[in-house]
Amino acid sequence: MTKGRGAGGESAPGFVQLLTPDGERIDKVTGADGVEYTVDFTDDEYRGLYRDLVVVRKLDAEATALQRQGELGIWASLLGQEAAQVGSGRALRPQDMAFPTYREHGVLYCRGIDPIMPLSLFRGVDHGAWDPVEFRFNMYTIVIGAQTLHATGYAMGITKDGKVGNDDGEAVIAYFGDGASSQGDVNEAFIWASVFNAPIVFFCQNNQYAISEPIEKQTRVPLYQRASGFGFPGVRVDGNDVLASYAVTRAALDHARHGQGPTLIEAYTYRMGAHTTTDDPTRYRMAGEVESWQAKDPIARVRAFITKQQIAGDDFFTEVDELARRESLALRERVLAMEDPDPLTIFEHVYPHGSPLVDSQRQGFAEYMDSFEGSAH
Amino acid sequence: MAEKLTIGKALNLGLRRALESDPKVLIMGEDVGKLGGVFRITDGLQKDFGEERVIDTPLAESGIIGTAVGLAIRGYRPVCEIQFDGFVYPAYDQIVSQVAKMHYRSQGRVKMPMVIRIPFGGGIGAVEHHSESPEAYFAHTAGLKVVSCATPEDAYMMIQQAVASDDPIVFLEPKRRYYEKGDVEVDADLAGAYPLHASRLTRPGTDATVIAYGPMVRTALDAANAAAADGRELEVFDLRSLSPLDLDPVYESVRRTGRCVVVHEAPSNVGLGAEVAARITEHCFYSLEAPVLRVTGYDTPYPAARVEEEFLPDLDRVLDAVDRTFGW
Numbered sequence: 001m002t003k004g005r006g007a008g009g010e011s012a013p014g015f016v017q018l019l020t021p022d023g024e025r026i027d028k029v030t031g032a033d034g035v036e037y038t039v040d041f042t043d044d045e046y047r048g049l050y051r052d053l054v055v056v057r058k059l060d061a062e063a064t065a066l067q068r069q070g071e072l073g074i075w076a077s078l079l080g081q082e083a084a085q086v087g088s089g090r091a092l093r094p095q096d097m098a099f100p101t102y103r104e105h106g107v108l109y110c111r112g113i114d115p116i117m118p119l120s121l122f123r124g125v126d127h128g129a130w131d132p133v134e135f136r137f138n139m140y141t142i143v144i145g146a147q148t149l150h151a152t153g154y155a156m157g158i159t160k161d162g163k164v165g166n167d168d169g170e171a172v173i174a175y176f177g178d179g180a181s182s183q184g185d186v187n188e189a190f191i192w193a194s195v196f197n198a199p200i201v202f203f204c205q206n207n208q209y210a211i212s213e214p215i216e217k218q219t220r221v222p223l224y225q226r227a228s229g230f231g232f233p234g235v236r237v238d239g240n241d242v243l244a245s246y247a248v249t250r251a252a253l254d255h256a257r258h259g260q261g262p263t264l265i266e267a268y269t270y271r272m273g274a275h276t277t278t279d280d281p282t283r284y285r286m287a288g289e290v291e292s293w294q295a296k297d298p299i300a301r302v303r304a305f306i307t308k309q310q311i312a313g314d315d316f317f318t319e320v321d322e323l324a325r326r327e328s329l330a331l332r333e334r335v336l337a338m339e340d341p342d343p344l345t346i347f348e349h350v351y352p353h354g355s356p357l358v359d360s361q362r363q364g365f366a367e368y369m370d371s372f373e374g375s376a377h
Numbered sequence: 378m379a380e381k382l383t384i385g386k387a388l389n390l391g392l393r394r395a396l397e398s399d400p401k402v403l404i405m406g407e408d409v410g411k412l413g414g415v416f417r418i419t420d421g422l423q424k425d426f427g428e429e430r431v432i433d434t435p436l437a438e439s440g441i442i443g444t445a446v447g448l449a450i451r452g453y454r455p456v457c458e459i460q461f462d463g464f465v466y467p468a469y470d471q472i473v474s475q476v477a478k479m480h481y482r483s484q485g486r487v488k489m490p491m492v493i494r495i496p497f498g499g500g501i502g503a504v505e506h507h508s509e510s511p512e513a514y515f516a517h518t519a520g521l522k523v524v525s526c527a528t529p530e531d532a533y534m535m536i537q538q539a540v541a542s543d544d545p546i547v548f549l550e551p552k553r554r555y556y557e558k559g560d561v562e563v564d565a566d567l568a569g570a571y572p573l574h575a576s577r578l579t580r581p582g583t584d585a586t587v588i589a590y591g592p593m594v595r596t597a598l599d600a601a602n603a604a605a606a607d608g609r610e611l612e613v614f615d616l617r618s619l620s621p622l623d624l625d626p627v628y629e630s631v632r633r634t635g636r637c638v639v640v641h642e643a644p645s646n647v648g649l650g651a652e653v654a655a656r657i658t659e660h661c662f663y664s665l666e667a668p669v670l671r672v673t674g675y676d677t678p679y680p681a682a683r684v685e686e687e688f689l690p691d692l693d694r695v696l697d698a699v700d701r702t703f704g705w
């Protein structure tokens with residue numbers, strides 16, 4: 001058996017890359033799905049993508065620091081996956097709906113959502129507690145793969161509502177990981193999406209690991225190739241290339257919104273950090289591997305490109321760093337200001353209209369807590 | 378020879394003994410290999426027993442249990458790790474409809490000598506799905522046995538007994554107590570071990586009986602120590618086996634004390650405590666000075682970490698219940 005049999009790496013045929021790690025722009029590429037991909041961004045848009053990438057990384061680093069200082073219970077860092085998330089996130093149109101895992105902080109940011117939103121979950125203040133419909137961004141899902149079925153059902157609803165078939169059509173994007181691709185739920189989602197021709201894009205960030213398990217533990221074929229067995233196109237994109245991630249996602253979403261069915265995108269990337277702040281990756285991977293991916297950094301290549309093309313100069317980079325610093329400081333202050341929930345909230349929202357059992361337990365709890373008032377406890 | 382071990386290390390050593398004593402024993406699960414599991418319970422086992430016996434599986438719980446069924450039919454003894462309590466549900470169908478029923482369906486021709494290890498319970502400040510107590514779902518299922526350890530000594534022996542058993546056993550590990558230390562007789566022989574499906578009197582007392590298992594045994598003992606300081610002697614039982622239950626020693630105790638409190642983290646509604654209370658009521662009715670009271674998690678989903686201390690039974694709530702049995 002050859003090494004990396006499940007991966008195929010960047011040498012897989014039809015690998016979509018529009019910006020090399022050195023910052024060289026590739027004009028167009030034909031993906032494994034036979035589609036020709038390119039982007040046509042203005043200078044302003046290039047600068048916007050760079051800004052997103054830098055801010056998203058900085059906010060992520062701040063959250064990691066907050067966890068280290070005991071202010072968050074845990075943090076799932078997106079370090080290394082900024083391009084896959086910013087590219088796909090910016091490719092969404094306002095009417096589109098996203099179903100994230102627990103790591104899509106960059107997508108959330110690109111949807112224009114306040115980055116504080118998921119931090120209460122990681123702090124242990126709540127389990128999410130936002131309205132998915134209002135933000136067109138589902139709550140984070142921790143049970144691996146479950147959200148891919150939810151996304152598929154939501155997409156089926158779009159079809160039922162007649163909201164597909166033209167430029168104004170709606171589409172759904174379901175995020176999941178390489179590990180998740182093994183779950184029954186994810187494979188069932190593929191089947192449902194295919195059979196019902198649902199307007200959905202399955203966006204798999206193959207960051208090469210499911211906690212400690214390398215991709216070889218999940219698959220023998222490149223993940224994007226799985227799509228063909230389910231009856232829809234699959235394409236592998238350079239997930240460290242924000243331009244390619246954008247181009248492929250935009251095309252797949254438009255394909256879906258026009259009623260042409262699902263696509264599987266495999267964003268080939270790397271989890272530069274630990275799985276979460278409780279993980280110790282030195283137990284299962286070599287420093288050399290991390291270094292080789294460092295050379296493919298998603299931000300450095302955009303900066304190199306912008307510099308070479310004279311799209312912006314040092315002033316701009318300084319300005320972006322300053323912006324990122326301000327946003328991360330603001331985030332920190334707001335995390336520190338988050339109050340612990342009232343214990344009575346334990347009993348809230350179990351049912352829309354209460355329940356005799358929970359209501360009586362709530363009352364008993366309140367009386368029990370009151371019994372400590374003024375006592376030594 | 379007695380060694381001071383944590384519960385986690387005792388489980389690790391127990392699994393090592395199990396792998397050594399029977400070549401058919403396999404360990405399978407997510408991240409159990411190089412990483413040694415997220416709690417390091419299988420630390421070093423893949424290195425010493427190889428990837429053929431300590432298997433990092435694809436990320437799919439139904440797959441883990443479903444393939445373990447086939448391996449068992451083929452003569453292996455799989456020990457499956459479910460990474461956290463909240464992730465056992467994708468495998469629930471395989472456990473309830475296949476693992477539990479195979480022996481019955483085959484009229485004894487097929488055995489399922491399988492162990493399903495699940496770190497369970499809360500108190501670790503985790504996000505959703507990492508703090509649940511699903512024991513009642515399994516105890517309710519005929520064909521399964523369910524046990525839980527509370528001390529390093531029990532962890533070490535019980536895991537070996539579970540692996541050696543021909544029954545499918547859901548083995549619940551009190552994850553928040555993994556780091557508690559105690560003496561373990563590491564050379565002890567399985568043959569002479571305290572029976573797997575027996576409850577254990579862990580602290581004798583005269584005034585009220587407190588029943589717990591898993592992580593709540595420590596809480597019950599703490600409550601008993603506090604009560605002793607106030608002149609009240611609580612008798613504490615560790616159930617150890619949740620299915621089948623071994624309640625004869627408990628009945629004997631309740632007949633003496635006349636008062637009983639059952640403690641678990643799982644919600645009360647249709648929980649283990651309800652079964653225990655019903656049986657005690659049947660067997661000890663004329664000795665009871667008060668109804669059997671339950672101290673449990675509430676009937677809500679497990680709450681956010683910052684309020685979990687209020688959700689979980691603690692020393693005060695146990696003592697409060699004991700007081701109520703006296704005030705009845």
Ligand SMILES: Cc1ncc(C[n+]2csc(CCOP(=O)(O)OP(=O)(O)O)c2C)c(N)n1
Pocket residue numbers: 103142143144176177178179180181207209210211271275407436438460464467
């Ligand atoms: C059903 C289920 N099983 C196990 C877990 C524990 N777990 C959390 S993340 C993870 C690995 C996920 O890997 P992948 O899908 O590649 O996503 P990544 O974390 O790499 O983004 C596991 C096993 C879980 N959350 N849900």
Ligand SMILES: [Mg+2]
Pocket residue numbers: 177178179205206207208209210211
């Ligand atoms: Mg992954």
